[in-house]
Every structure is written in C-alpha cells, then in structure tokens.
Amino acid sequence: MSEKVCSLCQRSSKSPAVASRILMPTPRCLIENKESNLVVCPEALQVLSEIDQPVVVVAIVGLCRTGKSYLMNKLAGKNKGFPLGSTVQAQTKGIWMWCVPYPGRPDKTLVLLDTEGLGDVNKGDPQNDSWIFALAVLLSSTLVYNSMGIIDQRSMDELYYVTELTKCIKAKSSPGEIPEGLEDSADYVRFFPSFIWAVRDFTLQLKLNGQPCTEDEYLEDALKLKKVSEDKVASDPIDNLEPEESLASSPVPSDTADIQRFNLPRECIRMFFPTRKCFIFDRPAGLKNLHQLEDMEESKLEPEFVTQAELFCNHIYEISKAKTVPGGNIVTGRMLAKLVETYVDTIRSGGVPCVENAVKALAKMENAAALNEATARYAELMEQKVKLPTETVQELLEMHAESETEALNVFMARAFKNDIEESQIELMKTLHQKKEEYCRKNELESSERCKSILTSLSEELEDGINQRIYLRSGGYQHFLDDMNKIKERYHQKNGKGIMAEKVLQQFLNEQDAVGRNILQSDEALTNAEKELEDARVKAEKAEQEKAVQKQEQEELQQKMEDQRRSLEANIQRLKEKMEKEREKLLEENERMLDSKIREQKRFLVEKHQHSATHLQREIVQLKEEAQSTASSSWILQILMALITAFTLIFPELLTFAFRVFRKL
Structure with a gap:
C-alpha cells in the first residue's frame, strides 16, 4: 500500500533533521473518556513532557462518523493512524494524540488531536461533549470543525457547543458569575485558536446570488446575522427582522427565541475566534468503498477530493502557529502536558477550567524548572572551568561571572510570566551561595597545599630545633639563614593559591617564639644587637600582617564589585525580558484589535448595530490596555521588586542598588 502525502510533506520529508525526529509511530489516547469521566493517560502525557520544542496543536471536532480521523491522518502524512469510523459505532473515544515532525519546520513539533465524535447516542451525559469541545479549544492553536453536507441552520444547531464555551471556560480567575454569551469576548480571543470549518461531502455549486463565490465567502455568508429593520427599531426591535439572502437557506426567525438561537452560534464564532477559514470536500469515493478508505490507494480516490485534501493540509502547515498562552508565550510539549493535566483535573473536580489560573500554574512550574536548569548549568560550567586552588580571587570570580551569565541565559530562556522576579532572586541567592562555597573550597585547597x-x-628546621643545634653561639644567624631558605623556596613553589601569604604568616608566627628563645640564648650577640634584631623581627612581622590584611581587603572589594556586577546584569536581563514580554503583549493586543475592528466593519456592513456597538466597547478597552502596556511603569515595578529583594539579602549594597534603579 502506498501512502500519498501532501506536496509540502513530500518536500520536507527529504530533510534528515525532520526524518530523524519521528516522535510517535502511532497515535495514543491522551484523555480517556471513562463512563463520561475524563482521565489523562500517563503514557501520552509522558510523551508530551519529553518534547522541549514549541508545539503546533491542530485539533478536530465534529459529529460522529463525519471523517475527522481521515483528515488528521492526512495531516500526519499517513493513510492509517487514527482509527476511521467505517461502522455505525464510534471509534474514537476521548481525545487521541499523534506527535509527528512538522513538515518544513524542524524546530517545531506538530501535535494532532482527534476528538471523540460529538452527539454520540450511546453517551449518557451530553455535558461530556461540551467538555471535549472546550478542551479542544483550550489545547489547540488551530481548531478544525468537521461537518457533513452544507452549512445550514441544522449544522449551526449542531455547533451549539460553541455557545457553551463561556460556561466551560473561564478566561480570568476574578470572582463572580461566569459570563453569559459574548461578555468579555476580547479575553477569549487572546487564547482561542484559529477556526477552520471543513464541510465534507459537499454537493452544491459555490454560488451566491447567482455569482461564483469562494469557500470563505460561503462561510461568511452563512455567518451573517439576522438584523432589525432600522425604521421600526423604536417600536419593536425584535419583531421586525429582515432575512439576508444566503446560500445556507436558513429559515427566517420569527420570534425572540428563534432570533437568539439563529444568531448566537454565529456571533460566538465571529466574536471568539481571531481568524476563520472554510474548506469544502467532495465525497472521497463511492458509497460502497467508503468503509475501505484507509486501505485505498490515492489513485482510487476521487481526484477532486485528493486535490482538496492537499490544499487543506498545505494550508494547515503554512498558517498554523505555535500554541501560545495569554501574553504571547510559546508553549512547548512539556508545557502542553501541564495544561492538559491542569484542565482535566479541574473538570474532574467539578470546576470550570480557568486559563489565567492554568497559566499561573504553568509559569510556576516553568520558573521552578528554569531555576533548577540554570543552577545545574552553573554547576556544570564551574566544574569544567575551575581548577582549585586559583592564584587569585579575581580569577575565580571571573569564572563565576562567565558561568552565572550562561546560567542567567538558561533561566531567562525558560522562565516567564508570574513572579519571575521571585525565581530570579532565588537564582541569585543560590548562585551567590555556590560562589561562596567555591571561595571557601578555594581557600581550603590553598591552605592545605601551602601547609603541605x-x-x-x-623538616630540616624542625630536626635542628629538636636537636637543639641552634642553641649555641652564632645559632641565631644559622636559624635565620634556614628560615630565609624556607621562605625563598616557598615563594618559588607554584600553585599555592590565594592563601599563600596568610599561611606563610601563620607559619612565621608559629616560629616566632622559637626564634626569640634562640636569639636570647645566643652568646655571640650583645644585648643591644638582640634588641635591634627583636625590633627588626617585629617590624617584619607587622609588614607581613599588613600585606595579608591588604590582600583580604582587596579580595573583599573584588567580591563586592562582583555582587554589583551580578545585580546590574540581573536587572538588565530582567529588563530585556520584560521588554520582550511587553512586545509580545502589544503584538497580541494588536492582533486582537485587528480581529475586533475587522469584525466590527462586517457588522456595520450588515447593519447589525448592536454587535458593532458591543465591539466598539471592546476596541476602546483594548486600546487602553495597549497604552498601559506600552508604558514602562509596570516594568519598573517588577525591577523594583527584584532590587528590594536583593537589598534584603545584601543590605551593604543598598545605596548602590537604588543608584542603579535611578538609571533605569
């Protein structure tokens, strides 16, 4: 059996980088549906957790036995994989996952989610379908809705799950009632996926008002709302609706309930999903052969269907973006696994999944992992760089600074969002402690080597002292000569480290009492000579102590300078990180604004003033948010929090810390 893939797949499959990264040979159940209870499958979660790349998540939803799995297999570049429903019994239960190399994008992984068919008569709890639909929305970056026939009122009614989304998904954790209908739709656009409507077994001609139209124009016409006649709005705005001409041939609503039922799913699609597109598909083969679809060679399929499927796949590959969470942060497989776990646990506990809370949990996990990863990287680099003892403290501090910089890069690459400064100050504390440990080890290694x-x-000096050879006339000079030889040879030795002078001073202090006894007992010296020699020894000892103290002060100053460097580097990196976060927020806000303004224009063209006015309020709010985001005040608050925490740990740097802050 030959497996035909889309042209883009064929081009990319020649890339060794892509071919070597096949993650899953077959799909696995990600979320199992056990008697209407959703359960995360640990094996599939583990697969996701091991993906460090950004993921592009394409989910498909729709009624039972409408060919969803076939399209997902085509996206995977296979004929077989997700089981096809060729009998009256639904095949897919829960949500199944297939992680495959992304065609043409070796730096990303394509995650395909095939969901249980909606509306299965064998299900006991219809709420279960709503949760499946909501999870598909929450987890995907591109959502494909699969339906049969044409887009008419019946197909809209079958998509009523979209009207339940605000009951199944909370955007924010603020207390209060769950918003009904389209309230705060801007908050949902931040994280809702792109929407693609796939119409299967389409048999009509694509024409509107007698003129050929595109698939997207067909969808836009089907999504038009019924409007109120402007000259009768004042008297009765509900009873004077005028129908739009539509290829969908939807019935004209006659009362308030009909109007709401007709408009609500259309409004939800238009208000919630930032972009939308439509694809139509002919029947892939004759009715008698449909049950053999996964075993049929492509040459046996309808040519028009093959072309349509290729266009669909190529579009998905080319336009689908990496999954993001509010704030524009890109989701990796590991992060997606955490989102799956968080959302399903919330549903199982009887709650409503909240995106804001999920992102906080995700940020907490990632920031903790970033801290551990950065710390491990620091330890790894120091292990490679440092050979103790070092000759100077500055040498060790330079290696620490290089390793800290790399560790900070690792931390900033992974950490994001909430309380990043708390994790960063913890990293600063940890690396400072490890630096101090290295400094102590450096001193210990140096001391032991110097003493050795x-x-x-x-040894000869000790033997002479024990044998009392210095306790004779002229013995003091003999003792001095031997001591000078020891000091000279000691200074010639390499690799003593930073404690060389301090250990030498300790040695000289230990020999001081012995030298005084020898001096006083040496009959070859007069009392005056003894006094002069005693004064010389004291002066030499004071000079040695002064040199050691100077070295200690210099080392303390070097450590202080290193702490200042560390603070400046951390502030600068956090500032850069926050500025990038701001750019992502502004880009996200701009996308939302474009989406809302584009939709508002459509509503105005349709003369649906109520929806246009609702969007105007959201547009104003988004512009205000953009102005607030563009301001540097919130970044300064985060930097101030970092500096304040730093000065609590290192109060001696308080003045310097706030001098740095004033420069920001």
Missing part, C-alpha cells in the same frame, strides 16, 4: 609545602620545606 611548608611542612616539607621545614
């Missing part, structure tokens, strides 16, 4: 060298060099 002095022990070896002073």
Whole structure:
C-alpha cells in the first residue's frame, strides 16, 4: 500500500533533521473518556513532557462518523493512524494524540488531536461533549470543525457547543458569575485558536446570488446575522427582522427565541475566534468503498477530493502557529502536558477550567524548572572551568561571572510570566551561595597545599630545633639563614593559591617564639644587637600582617564589585525580558484589535448595530490596555521588586542598588 502525502510533506520529508525526529509511530489516547469521566493517560502525557520544542496543536471536532480521523491522518502524512469510523459505532473515544515532525519546520513539533465524535447516542451525559469541545479549544492553536453536507441552520444547531464555551471556560480567575454569551469576548480571543470549518461531502455549486463565490465567502455568508429593520427599531426591535439572502437557506426567525438561537452560534464564532477559514470536500469515493478508505490507494480516490485534501493540509502547515498562552508565550510539549493535566483535573473536580489560573500554574512550574536548569548549568560550567586552588580571587570570580551569565541565559530562556522576579532572586541567592562555597573550597585547597609545602620545606628546621643545634653561639644567624631558605623556596613553589601569604604568616608566627628563645640564648650577640634584631623581627612581622590584611581587603572589594556586577546584569536581563514580554503583549493586543475592528466593519456592513456597538466597547478597552502596556511603569515595578529583594539579602549594597534603579 502506498501512502500519498501532501506536496509540502513530500518536500520536507527529504530533510534528515525532520526524518530523524519521528516522535510517535502511532497515535495514543491522551484523555480517556471513562463512563463520561475524563482521565489523562500517563503514557501520552509522558510523551508530551519529553518534547522541549514549541508545539503546533491542530485539533478536530465534529459529529460522529463525519471523517475527522481521515483528515488528521492526512495531516500526519499517513493513510492509517487514527482509527476511521467505517461502522455505525464510534471509534474514537476521548481525545487521541499523534506527535509527528512538522513538515518544513524542524524546530517545531506538530501535535494532532482527534476528538471523540460529538452527539454520540450511546453517551449518557451530553455535558461530556461540551467538555471535549472546550478542551479542544483550550489545547489547540488551530481548531478544525468537521461537518457533513452544507452549512445550514441544522449544522449551526449542531455547533451549539460553541455557545457553551463561556460556561466551560473561564478566561480570568476574578470572582463572580461566569459570563453569559459574548461578555468579555476580547479575553477569549487572546487564547482561542484559529477556526477552520471543513464541510465534507459537499454537493452544491459555490454560488451566491447567482455569482461564483469562494469557500470563505460561503462561510461568511452563512455567518451573517439576522438584523432589525432600522425604521421600526423604536417600536419593536425584535419583531421586525429582515432575512439576508444566503446560500445556507436558513429559515427566517420569527420570534425572540428563534432570533437568539439563529444568531448566537454565529456571533460566538465571529466574536471568539481571531481568524476563520472554510474548506469544502467532495465525497472521497463511492458509497460502497467508503468503509475501505484507509486501505485505498490515492489513485482510487476521487481526484477532486485528493486535490482538496492537499490544499487543506498545505494550508494547515503554512498558517498554523505555535500554541501560545495569554501574553504571547510559546508553549512547548512539556508545557502542553501541564495544561492538559491542569484542565482535566479541574473538570474532574467539578470546576470550570480557568486559563489565567492554568497559566499561573504553568509559569510556576516553568520558573521552578528554569531555576533548577540554570543552577545545574552553573554547576556544570564551574566544574569544567575551575581548577582549585586559583592564584587569585579575581580569577575565580571571573569564572563565576562567565558561568552565572550562561546560567542567567538558561533561566531567562525558560522562565516567564508570574513572579519571575521571585525565581530570579532565588537564582541569585543560590548562585551567590555556590560562589561562596567555591571561595571557601578555594581557600581550603590553598591552605592545605601551602601547609603541605611548608611542612616539607621545614623538616630540616624542625630536626635542628629538636636537636637543639641552634642553641649555641652564632645559632641565631644559622636559624635565620634556614628560615630565609624556607621562605625563598616557598615563594618559588607554584600553585599555592590565594592563601599563600596568610599561611606563610601563620607559619612565621608559629616560629616566632622559637626564634626569640634562640636569639636570647645566643652568646655571640650583645644585648643591644638582640634588641635591634627583636625590633627588626617585629617590624617584619607587622609588614607581613599588613600585606595579608591588604590582600583580604582587596579580595573583599573584588567580591563586592562582583555582587554589583551580578545585580546590574540581573536587572538588565530582567529588563530585556520584560521588554520582550511587553512586545509580545502589544503584538497580541494588536492582533486582537485587528480581529475586533475587522469584525466590527462586517457588522456595520450588515447593519447589525448592536454587535458593532458591543465591539466598539471592546476596541476602546483594548486600546487602553495597549497604552498601559506600552508604558514602562509596570516594568519598573517588577525591577523594583527584584532590587528590594536583593537589598534584603545584601543590605551593604543598598545605596548602590537604588543608584542603579535611578538609571533605569
């Protein structure tokens, strides 16, 4: 059996980078539907958790046995995979997942979600369908709605799940009643997927008012609302609706309930989904062969259907974007797994999935992981770079700074959203502690090495002291000569590290009492000479102590400078991160504005003033949000939080920290 794939798949399949990244040979159940209870499958979740790439998630929804699985198999570049419903019994239960290499995009993974057919008569709880539909919306970046025949009122009625979305999905965690209908639709546009309506077994000619039309024009005509006659609005705005001519041939609503039922699914699609497109498909084969569809060679299928399927797949590949959460942050497979778990757990507990809460949980998980990953990277680099003991503290601090910079890069690449500054200050504390540990180890290694060298060099001296060879006339000079030889040889030794002078000072202090006894007992010296020598030794000792103190002060200053450098680097990186977050927010806001303005213009053309006015309020709100986002005040607040936390840990840098803040 030959497996024909779309032209874009064929082009990309030659890429070794893509071919080597096949993640799943066959689909797996992601969310199992057990007696109307949704359960996440751990094996599938594990597959997702191991995907570090951004994911493009394409989900398909629709009634039972409408050919959803076939389209998803085509998107995977296969004939077989998701089971096809060739009998009266529904095949797909719950939500099945297939992770495959993304054609032409080796840096992304394509995640296909095939959902259980809606409206299965064997289901006991109709609410279950609403949850399946809501999860498909929540998890996907492109949502395909699959229906049969034509887009008419019946197909709109079958899509009533879209009118239930605000009851099944909360955009924000603010207390209060769940919004009804189209309230706060702008909040939903932030994270709703692109919408594609796939019309299967389409038999009509694409014409409107006798003129040829495109598939998208067909969809837009089907989504037109019934409007009120303007000259009779004042008397009775509900009873004076005028129907629009439509290829869908929907019945004219006659009363308030009919009007609401007619308009609501259309308004929901238009208000919630940022973009929409339509594809029509001929029947793929004769009725007698439909049950053998997955085993049929492409040459046996209807040519028109093959072309339509290829256009559909290529469009999905070319326009589908990586899954994002509000704020524009791109979702990886690992993050998608967390979203799946969070949403299903909420539904199982009897709650309504809240995107804002899910993103907070996601950010908490990612920020904690970013902290661990950055810390591990720092430890790895320091292990590679540092060979203890170092000759100077500055040498160690430079290696720390390089490793900290790389660790900060790792952290910023993964951390996002809520309370990022809390995780960042924790990273700063952790890396500071590890730096101090290295400094202590450096001192210990240096001390042990220096003591070992002095022990070896002073063996003859110790023997002479024990044998009392210095306690004779002229013995003091002999003692001084031996001590000078030890110091000279000691200074010639390499690799002693930063404690060289301090350990030498300790050694000299230990020998000081011995030297005084030898000096006082040396009969070759006069009392005056002894006093002069004693003064010289004291001066030399003071000079040695002064040199050690100076070294310690310099090292302390170097550490202080390193802390200042670290603070400036962290502030700068957080500022850059927040500015990128702001750019993403503004881009997201711009997309929403474009969507709302575009839809408002359509409503005005249709003379549906009520919906246009509703959108105008949202447009004004979005513009105000854009102005607020463009301001730097919220970024400064986050930077201030970081600086405040930093100064609580390092109060000695308080003045410097706020001097840095004033420069921002």
